[in-house]
Amino acid sequence: MPGEAISLDAISIVLIWTAITLYALAFVAYAFDLARRSSAAVEAQDAAGPARVAEPALVGAARSADPAGGPSSGRRVSAADGGTVQASGDGERKRYVMARIGTSLTVLAFAFHLGATLTRGIAAGRVPWSNMYEFAMTGTLLIVAVYLVVLLRYDLRFLGTFITGLVVLLLGGAALTFYVEIVPLMDPLKSVWLVIHVFVASLGTAFFALAFALSVMQLMQTKRETRALVAAAGTAEASTRRSPGFLRTLPSAEVLEALAYRFAIIGFIFWTFTLIAGSIWAQDAWGRYWGFDTKEVWTFVIWVLYAGYIHARATRGWRGTRSAWLSIIGFSAVLFNFTIVNMFFKGLHVYSGLN
Amino acid sequence: MSNSRSDASTGSATGNGRATGNGRATGNGAATGDERPGAENDPLRPSDHLESDGITQPALGPMGWIRWAWRQLTSMRTALVLLLLLAIAAVPGSIVPQRSADPNGVTQYFTDNPDLAPVLENLQLFDVYTSAWFSAIYILLFVSLIGCVIPRTQHHWKALRARPPRTPARLARLDAYREELIEVADPGADAGGTAIASAEVDRAAAQLRAGGYRVQRYDSRGSFSVSAERGYLRETGNLVFHAALVGVLVTVGLGGGFAYTGQRVIVEGTTFVNTLLDYSSMNRGRFVSEGALPPYAMTLDSFDVTYQPLGTNAAGQAGDFSANVTVRTPDGETSEGAVRVNHPLDIAGDKIYLLGNGYAPTIVIRNAEGEVVFDESVPFLPQDANMTSLGVVKVPDGMPEQLGMVGFFYPTQAALETGAFTSRYPALINPSLTLNVYEGDLGIDDGTPRSVYVLDPTEMTQLTGGKTGVDSVELAPGETSDLPNGLGTITFIDETPTGAPAGYGESVKRFASLQVHRDASAVWVLVFAVLALLGLLTALFVPRRRLWVKATPEGPIVRVEYAGLARGEDPALAAAVDQFATRHRTAGRETPHVD
Numbered sequence: 001m002p003g004e005a006i007s008l009d010a011i012s013i014v015l016i017w018t019a020i021t022l023y024a025l026a027f028v029a030y031a032f033d034l035a036r037r038s039s040a041a042v043e044a045q046d047a048a049g050p051a052r053v054a055e056p057a058l059v060g061a062a063r064s065a066d067p068a069g070g071p072s073s074g075r076r077v078s079a080a081d082g083g084t085v086q087a088s089g090d091g092e093r094k095r096y097v098m099a100r101i102g103t104s105l106t107v108l109a110f111a112f113h114l115g116a117t118l119t120r121g122i123a124a125g126r127v128p129w130s131n132m133y134e135f136a137m138t139g140t141l142l143i144v145a146v147y148l149v150v151l152l153r154y155d156l157r158f159l160g161t162f163i164t165g166l167v168v169l170l171l172g173g174a175a176l177t178f179y180v181e182i183v184p185l186m187d188p189l190k191s192v193w194l195v196i197h198v199f200v201a202s203l204g205t206a207f208f209a210l211a212f213a214l215s216v217m218q219l220m221q222t223k224r225e226t227r228a229l230v231a232a233a234g235t236a237e238a239s240t241r242r243s244p245g246f247l248r249t250l251p252s253a254e255v256l257e258a259l260a261y262r263f264a265i266i267g268f269i270f271w272t273f274t275l276i277a278g279s280i281w282a283q284d285a286w287g288r289y290w291g292f293d294t295k296e297v298w299t300f301v302i303w304v305l306y307a308g309y310i311h312a313r314a315t316r317g318w319r320g321t322r323s324a325w326l327s328i329i330g331f332s333a334v335l336f337n338f339t340i341v342n343m344f345f346k347g348l349h350v351y352s353g354l355n
Numbered sequence: 356m357s358n359s360r361s362d363a364s365t366g367s368a369t370g371n372g373r374a375t376g377n378g379r380a381t382g383n384g385a386a387t388g389d390e391r392p393g394a395e396n397d398p399l400r401p402s403d404h405l406e407s408d409g410i411t412q413p414a415l416g417p418m419g420w421i422r423w424a425w426r427q428l429t430s431m432r433t434a435l436v437l438l439l440l441l442a443i444a445a446v447p448g449s450i451v452p453q454r455s456a457d458p459n460g461v462t463q464y465f466t467d468n469p470d471l472a473p474v475l476e477n478l479q480l481f482d483v484y485t486s487a488w489f490s491a492i493y494i495l496l497f498v499s500l501i502g503c504v505i506p507r508t509q510h511h512w513k514a515l516r517a518r519p520p521r522t523p524a525r526l527a528r529l530d531a532y533r534e535e536l537i538e539v540a541d542p543g544a545d546a547g548g549t550a551i552a553s554a555e556v557d558r559a560a561a562q563l564r565a566g567g568y569r570v571q572r573y574d575s576r577g578s579f580s581v582s583a584e585r586g587y588l589r590e591t592g593n594l595v596f597h598a599a600l601v602g603v604l605v606t607v608g609l610g611g612g613f614a615y616t617g618q619r620v621i622v623e624g625t626t627f628v629n630t631l632l633d634y635s636s637m638n639r640g641r642f643v644s645e646g647a648l649p650p651y652a653m654t655l656d657s658f659d660v661t662y663q664p665l666g667t668n669a670a671g672q673a674g675d676f677s678a679n680v681t682v683r684t685p686d687g688e689t690s691e692g693a694v695r696v697n698h699p700l701d702i703a704g705d706k707i708y709l710l711g712n713g714y715a716p717t718i719v720i721r722n723a724e725g726e727v728v729f730d731e732s733v734p735f736l737p738q739d740a741n742m743t744s745l746g747v748v749k750v751p752d753g754m755p756e757q758l759g760m761v762g763f764f765y766p767t768q769a770a771l772e773t774g775a776f777t778s779r780y781p782a783l784i785n786p787s788l789t790l791n792v793y794e795g796d797l798g799i800d801d802g803t804p805r806s807v808y809v810l811d812p813t814e815m816t817q818l819t820g821g822k823t824g825v826d827s828v829e830l831a832p833g834e835t836s837d838l839p840n841g842l843g844t845i846t847f848i849d850e851t852p853t854g855a856p857a858g859y860g861e862s863v864k865r866f867a868s869l870q871v872h873r874d875a876s877a878v879w880v881l882v883f884a885v886l887a888l889l890g891l892l893t894a895l896f897v898p899r900r901r902l903w904v905k906a907t908p909e910g911p912i913v914r915v916e917y918a919g920l921a922r923g924e925d926p927a928l929a930a931a932v933d934q935f936a937t938r939h940r941t942a943g944r945e946t947p948h949v950d
């Protein structure tokens with residue numbers, strides 16, 4: 001029996017490295033796509049004559065749109081801009097060949113990734129998320145899954161570089177440094193809550209990752225829009241620095257913000273559930289539902305940060321750039337919680353499987 | 356919502372603490388959802404709104420200042436700052452060891468950082484979550500929250516009973532807007548257009564009502580219209596969420612007063628009685644009386660554990676712990692049960708948890724006259740995964756001077772290259788006990804509380820091991836050895852029951868460290884937490900929106916306008932308006948107009 005288990009795990013390792021390679025290729029394709037978008041945007045700009053003609057109209061539209069407008073304003077704004085966020089007909093999608101290649105590679109990588117995760121789970125005879133290595137594997141799998149599902153509805157391929165880049169880093173790093181052989185579960189992990197609590201936490205993380213990427217794009221887009229306004233006003237300083245050209249093909253900052261918010265609140269719901277499920281588990285395993293264990297503290301901090309983000313979105317003066325920063329800080333805390341806290345902080349969540 | 360306007364104005368007049376109006380919602384962004392969209396400076400916003408700078412205020416009296424402070428505290432911006440402060444303030448507790456979670460870590464920290472530790476102590480950094488500054492933040496946050504939720508509840512209560520607002524004059528200015536023109540079949544007839552317009556709006560009202568909207572007709576001389584609103588559940592969920600958070604805090608706070616947690620180490624074959632006296636340590640809430648503990652006695656019959664066999668991955672990893680107990684209640688009933696990890700045992704409302712386990716070698720010491728002066732199974736605390744265990748023996752009476760021993764128990768003894776011993780495997784394969792003997796004053800006669808697991812050798816003389824030149828006592832189960840200086844003998848009893856398989860497998864008793872915990876509030880905390888989650892779901896995902904349908908006869912045509920307004924985040928608004936318009940028109944074609 002052990003021989004069989006080892007060979008399954010060996011297959012899993014081969015699959016995971018195949019997936020990592022494919023993700024890396026997808027990353028390259030997506031990066032080419034962004035570059036292509038930049039040059040296309042510049043060409044379009046040259047063809048259309050002075051750029052500033054189009055810009056004020058765009059920004060004006062974005063400003064006047066009801067912030068809660070979502071896709072409605074999205075469609076309208078992007079009509080002026082050329083970028084769109086709604087998954088639309090083939091005509092729209094054909095323009096980005098490299099992006100299509102990137103997405104195809106991502107789907108392929110996802111298949112290998114799924115295979116690796118399943119074989120690992122079968123080899124271990126339990127859910128494949130009970131140490132750092134497996135948690136990284138399943139967590140990144142969910143990030144890609146959420147990204148691919150969301151692609152069916154919104155054209156977020158401009159996030160492809162971020163998603164595949166993040167997955168290559170996390171998964172590659174985990175496969176290199178966190179890999180542990182299959183061992184039986186420790187007693188505290190033998191619980192139905194391992195299945196629920198950890199899975200939902202990973203799912204929440206996946207949505208936070210998308211919200212984070214959109215918030216970063218939002219900040220860049222805001223900067224570009226401000227520059228465009230300045231340029232339109234005709235001041236001299238406008239020409240000193242340029243924003244990346246691909247931003248022209250993206251939706252407006254307003255639309256990006258609305259999207260980021262939508263993903264963040266889904267993540268927040270999952271995170272709230274994670275907290276509650278974790279408390280129920282802690283009550284059974286450790287005899288108390290809450291004890292400010294280091295991991296509990298960080299889960300709480302992340303929850304409060306995203307609660308702050310959601311409130312910021314409803315507070316005048318905090319919408320836009322400031323709330324985007326909160327989303328970014330929130331996801332940084334999520335990553336910190338997964339990596340640094342797991343590896344270096346002392347606490348009861350000592351299930352990384354690392355020594 | 357016809358009272359919404361007056362509400363906003365009374366809001367500023369009475370200072371009911373809602374400085375941001377509807378804005379203080381969990382993400383419903385309702386500040387943008389007043390019925391006057393597009394207005395840059397909403398004149399209906401309370402005059403103390405934070406963005407309205409440059410307003411000259413009259414001089415404030417004491418009450419005025421209190422009111423001002425209250426309004427600041429309950430404003431959205433303050434709540435947000437307090438939230439972020441709370442997040443930041445929680446972080447040090449994960450960096451500095453906390454007394455509540457890791458008391459040994461705190462002790463160690465004082466040893467390792469003798470200069471820094473007192474400074475941190477003064478800043479309450481070892482008790483972050485009960486510190487004055489952390490408490491101040493969350494209490495202010497909750498006061499702010501309550502100060503916001505109460506007026507909002509009143510406001511929502513009114514809104515729940517109010518009619519949808521009057522139809523705006525120019526619907527076309529709204530974000531989600533659609534217009535249809537209907538030709539009047541018989542323009543000559545006097546009331547042709549009017550009748551059609553009226554019928555259109557009738558049908559729209561019926562459809563909206565069926566779609567869960569609250570509707571109100573607003574017909575004027577020139578036009579007919581219906582105003583509809585839905586999604587009141589959004590604000591209800593929002594209020595439930597915030598109220599449930601208060602519920603969580605209150606139940607946690609009150610519940611602590613009625614909870615108790617006690618620890619007890621219990622060796623195989625011995626019995627523990629659930630009284631305060633029988634606990635090694637006990638934390639009681641302030642409302643728990645001494646007699647509050649339910650009376651029962653619990654015997655540890657056996658303790659099971661399995662270790663991964665040598666030669667496999669994770670060899671020696673322990674698992675399947677089970678403390679098998681028999682419980683007797685005063686009425687003479689006995690029941691058997693098992694305390695396992697993740698599966699606490701319920702006894703009379705108490706929950707018994709398994710915290711730890713280890714070996715408890717049975718040691719018998721006789722003095723020079725051959726009298727037994729010590730006969731106990733002594734719990735040795737595990738120091739590593741292979742159960743190298745540290746223990747202390749104290750013999751206060753029966754010897755010329757008090758005797759203390761400190762030493763190690765190795766379930767599978769092996770020598771390191773340095774000559775020191777260690778344990779190679781956690782099961783009993785080659786068990787061995789080594790002890791260093793001290794003579795002198797144990798320091799327990801003056802009543803000073805001393806841990807049974809620590810020997811303080813300051814008033815004692817070391818007799819074996821170390822620099823004494825005398826070999827430490829080293830025993831396998833069943834062996835007896837002489838104590839130094841002719842003090843007597845020490846025996847490591849072999850506890851193997853008769854009929855057991857050969858070998859040392861059952862030669863040493865085990866102990867289990869149990870925690871007895873009672874906290875009736877936990878279930879209420881859970882109830883409130885689940886309520887909060889449900890509230891959050893509705894507050895974030897139920898769209899609150901208004902729809903209007905207006906029909907205006909204009910000679911040979913009737914203009915039908917559809918418009919929607921989001922109150923809070925509502926990404927699907929435009930689609931909703933389109934969808935409704937389509938449905939309305941389709942239904943119109945199916946049922947031809949009367950006349």
